[in-house]
Amino acid sequence: MPNPFHSRTLMLGLMLACGLAQAAEPADPEALAARLGIARPAVIAHRGASFDAPESTAAAYIVARDLGADYLEMDLQRSKDGVLFALHDNNLQRTTDVAQKFPERKDRPANAFTMAELKTLDAGSWFNQAHPDRARPGFVGLQILTLDEIIDIAQGSSAHKPGLYIETKEPQLFPGIEHDLKKKLQDRGWLGPAGSTLAKSDLAAGQGKGQVVLQTFDKHSLELLHQEMPQVPKVLLLWLAPGSIEPASGQSFASSGEIDKAAFYARQQPRDQAEFKRWVDLAKARGAIGTGPSAALSGGGEQSYADLVQPWMNQYTHDQGLLVHVYTVDEPVDFQKVMNAGVDGIFTNRSDQLLKYFQRPAGTSVARLLEASGY
Numbered sequence: 154m155p156n157p158f159h160s161r162t163l164m165l166g167l168m169l170a171c172g173l174a175q176a177a178e179p180a181d182p183e184a185l186a187a188r189l190g191i192a193r194p195a196v197i198a199h200r201g202a203s204f205d206a207p208e209s210t211a212a213a214y215i216v217a218r219d220l221g222a223d224y225l226e227m228d229l230q231r232s233k234d235g236v237l238f239a240l241h242d243n244n245l246q247r248t249t250d251v252a253q254k255f256p257e258r259k260d261r262p263a264n265a266f267t268m269a270e271l272k273t274l275d276a277g278s279w280f281n282q283a284h285p286d287r288a289r290p291g292f293v294g295l296q297i298l299t300l301d302e303i304i305d306i307a308q309g310s311s312a313h314k315p316g317l318y319i320e321t322k323e324p325q326l327f328p329g330i331e332h333d334l335k336k337k338l339q340d341r342g343w344l345g346p347a348g349s350t351l352a353k354s355d356l357a358a359g360q361g362k363g364q365v366v367l368q369t370f371d372k373h374s375l376e377l378l379h380q381e382m383p384q385v386p387k388v389l390l391l392w393l394a395p396g397s398i399e400p401a402s403g404q405s406f407a408s409s410g411e412i413d414k415a416a417f418y419a420r421q422q423p424r425d426q427a428e429f430k431r432w433v434d435l436a437k438a439r440g441a442i443g444t445g446p447s448a449a450l451s452g453g454g455e456q457s458y459a460d461l462v463q464p465w466m467n468q469y470t471h472d473q474g475l476l477v478h479v480y481t482v483d484e485p486v487d488f489q490k491v492m493n494a495g496v497d498g499i500f501t502n503r504s505d506q507l508l509k510y511f512q513r514p515a516g517t518s519v520a521r522l523l524e525a526s527g528y
């Protein structure tokens with residue numbers, strides 16, 4: 154077996170002899186992840202265990218935590234009265250009963266509601282209707298969660314202490330949300346000079362230096378996050394569409410007239426390699442430690458987008474000293490595909506399946522965990 158240290162010394166010697174001493178070090182994503190305190194490969198529980206329980210609710214986050222996910226992922230928004238909370242969509246219609254409780258305001262964005270109003274909404278029953286095979290009486294009446302409540306969940310188990318993977322969602326709707334987030338994380342002891350203020354004995358997988366990762370699709374929000382929290386790892390989410398990574402087709406899904414979104418995106422490619430690289434370079438220049446690209450899923454579906462984790466893309470990203478966390482992958486065949494392509498972490502709605510794939514099974518079932526928590 155070759156001695157890697159010896160090989161590296163030889164390589165450096167050769168580089169010096171050839172006058173290439175300024176050449177970049179070979180990319181080592183393993184070392185980068187270790188230095189940042191980010192698990193590799195990372196299990197990122199997308200809106201919690203959102204295949205098994207209503208997304209972004211206590212049931213979803215508690216199950217993800219107790220399964221042993223490294224991070225609880227959330228989309229951050231801010232109520233009319235300034236409270237930070239988790240919600241993915243631009244409005245409340247899909248995942249709550251806002252149409253019954255506030256019919257005149259049902260289309261309004263979440264920042265048109267106070268936190269007290271948001272707390273009156275049922276954020277669980279929609280799941281039972283959409284997924285009768287996974288429905289549970291205990292999901293009825295689940296509430297929208299504040300960031301404080303999600304932090305309580307992350308800290309609430311002695312066995313598992315996941316980190317937080319927080320997205321500024323539609324940040325233009327919430328001016329100053331980056332600063333508000335910093336204050337909240339500071340107040341809760343999740344930020345510090347070295348990025349780890351929790352006692353060492355309180356740390357577990359997903360915590361330590363990389364206990365918080367910040368993510369955004371928005372270049373300007375990335376800059377603001379970096380200004381506010383320079384020491385916290387940040388990821389620029391990548392998206393293929395006009396105005397983002399420019400597609401070779403020049404088309405958006407909306408302008409294409411197509412009906413099958415997954416099939417449309419599966420055919421899309423960046424305009425050229427330089428266009429993809431430009432976004433990776435931009436992520437790095439604005440303070441990101443990694444990118445969050447989309448994936449094309451074998452089975453298609455709502456969360457299948459352009460394949461932005463082709464091996465050359467991941468290699469280029471690694472060569473720039475950045476990590477790759479791909480969204481959103483739920484099936485073993487796709488876990489295998491994206492890992493073969495070289496990603497460093499996976500956003501998933503099915504943390505139990507991904508942990509099993511990584512040979513880190515929870516040792517209990519999702520059903521047992523839900524029952525144990527009263528769902």
Ligand code: G3P
Pocket residue numbers: 199226228241320368390445480481500
């Ligand atoms: O945060 C990245 C991942 O969550 C995919 O995007 O739309 O589900 O927030 P979205």
Ligand code: CA
Pocket residue numbers: 226227228320
């Ligand atoms: Ca997200």
